[in-house]
Amino acid sequence: MEDSLFSIAINGIFVQNFLLVQFLGLCSFVGVSKETKSAAGMSAAVLFVMIMASIASFLIYTYLLLPMGLTFLTTISFIIVIAFLVQLVEFIIRKYSPPLYRSLGIFLPLITTNCAILGVVILNARLDYGFVQSVFYGITAGLGYTMVMLLMAAIREKSNALKVPEAVEGLPHAFFITTLLSMAFVSYFQVIPT
Amino acid sequence: MADMTIAGEFFRGIVKDNPVFALVLGLCPTLAVTTSVENAIGMSGAALFVLLGSNTIVSALRKQIPPITRIPMFIIIICTFVTIIDMVMEAYTPPLYEALGIFIPLIVVNCIIIGRAEAYANRNTVKFSIVDAFGIGAGFFVVLVAIGAIRELLGTGEIVLFDLKLISIPITPATFMILPGGAFMTIGVLMAMVNYNKIRKAKKGA
Numbered sequence: 001m002e003d004s005l006f007s008i009a010i011n012g013i014f015v016q017n018f019l020l021v022q023f024l025g026l027c028s029f030v031g032v033s034k035e036t037k038s039a040a041g042m043s044a045a046v047l048f049v050m051i052m053a054s055i056a057s058f059l060i061y062t063y064l065l066l067p068m069g070l071t072f073l074t075t076i077s078f079i080i081v082i083a084f085l086v087q088l089v090e091f092i093i094r095k096y097s098p099p100l101y102r103s104l105g106i107f108l109p110l111i112t113t114n115c116a117i118l119g120v121v122i123l124n125a126r127l128d129y130g131f132v133q134s135v136f137y138g139i140t141a142g143l144g145y146t147m148v149m150l151l152m153a154a155i156r157e158k159s160n161a162l163k164v165p166e167a168v169e170g171l172p173h174a175f176f177i178t179t180l181l182s183m184a185f186v187s188y189f190q191v192i193p194t
Numbered sequence: 195m196a197d198m199t200i201a202g203e204f205f206r207g208i209v210k211d212n213p214v215f216a217l218v219l220g221l222c223p224t225l226a227v228t229t230s231v232e233n234a235i236g237m238s239g240a241a242l243f244v245l246l247g248s249n250t251i252v253s254a255l256r257k258q259i260p261p262i263t264r265i266p267m268f269i270i271i272i273c274t275f276v277t278i279i280d281m282v283m284e285a286y287t288p289p290l291y292e293a294l295g296i297f298i299p300l301i302v303v304n305c306i307i308i309g310r311a312e313a314y315a316n317r318n319t320v321k322f323s324i325v326d327a328f329g330i331g332a333g334f335f336v337v338l339v340a341i342g343a344i345r346e347l348l349g350t351g352e353i354v355l356f357d358l359k360l361i362s363i364p365i366t367p368a369t370f371m372i373l374p375g376g377a378f379m380t381i382g383v384l385m386a387m388v389n390y391n392k393i394r395k396a397k398k399g400a
Contacts, residue, residue: 023226075299076273113303115222122296167390175382182375
């Protein structure tokens with residue numbers, strides 16, 4: 001409850017990194033991280049939806065679900081909020097940046113089913129975070145996601161030139177890179193006392 | 195699709211359309227909860243329940259659901275079943291509920307379930323949709339238990355299933371396998387093995 005903003009930030013970006021430590025949002029991670037450009041677009045969309053969803057879900061949870069004793073509707077109301085926000089982002093991107101819209105392709109509507117976003121709002125509700133903490137957690141989790149996404153895209157672009165056995169090409173290769181990245185992130189456990 | 199058989203549809207879900215290896219869906223729970231075999235069984239059980247429920251309802255209502263609003267309706271149907279299993283597990287298996295954490299509500303956004311609703315249940319009869327749910331559920335179960343077994347065995351040196359010690363091997367436990375890195379490595383290796391097999395088969399056929 002009394003987590004300071006600093007510890008939330010360190011947690012969100014490094015120690016509890018959504019992709020590498022909590023395994024949230026992996027579908028989009030392996031799907032879109034082939035090029036830096038689409039990775040950046042996807043991360044921006046996720047970051048935006050994550051922040052908006054944190055705000056909206058906090059308001060709904062605190063002022064609607066809790067006082068009325070409707071907490072069993074938590075999951076369903078959160079997912080509806082997220083679906084609505086994703087639709088909004090889709091309209092905006094389609095209007096202002098058609099090339100980005102084309103390169104994000106199928107993954108844009110799939111942000112709705114991106115576990116990272118539903119994960120943030122459910123964690124906010126479970127950890128009893130206040131308004132500022134919720135939004136801050138949304139921002140830092142989104143930043144952590146963006147950072148790993150860009151790192152991964154950069155590594156994958158460079159490693160395209162590598163010659164690997166036929167069976168390892170593609171996904172297994174991506175997973176091996178992720179293993180190394182994840183090992184680096186897990187060692188943050190020891191750096192920061194909880 | 196006139197020559198569909200029940201057994202054929204069932205085994206297709208395990209081998210050819212395996213949700214994790216062939217369709218690459220539902221990666222998050224696959225990696226997150228497989229620190230032990232017990233969690234893997236719990237997770238695939240919950241997923242099977244939701245898949246069964248959503249496939250049945252979606253295919254029963256497939257003529258009523260208007261195509262343009264189908265995705266939101268699928269999500270609400272899935273969400274209903276997730277809420278049910280969430281409350282049931284909280285009431286009857288608190289330790290498992292605790293261990294699986296937010297991955298129970300996150301079944302809502304598991305691509306396997308919405309993928310099957312869209313690609314299969316929406317186009318097929320109730321009978322085959324139920325068989326498909328069992329097949330895909332079994333495929334998911336096999337993968338989860340395999341990854342869970344590898345990670346638990348190498349990470350702790352033994353496999354404990356419902357307070358029953360099944361196997362124990364005399365090694366120094368490699369904590370790495372329980373950590374997230376181990377999960378990524380395990381699935382990478384398994385996927386490479388599956389690919390290798392596929393390539394070999396393709397070459398033999400040619």
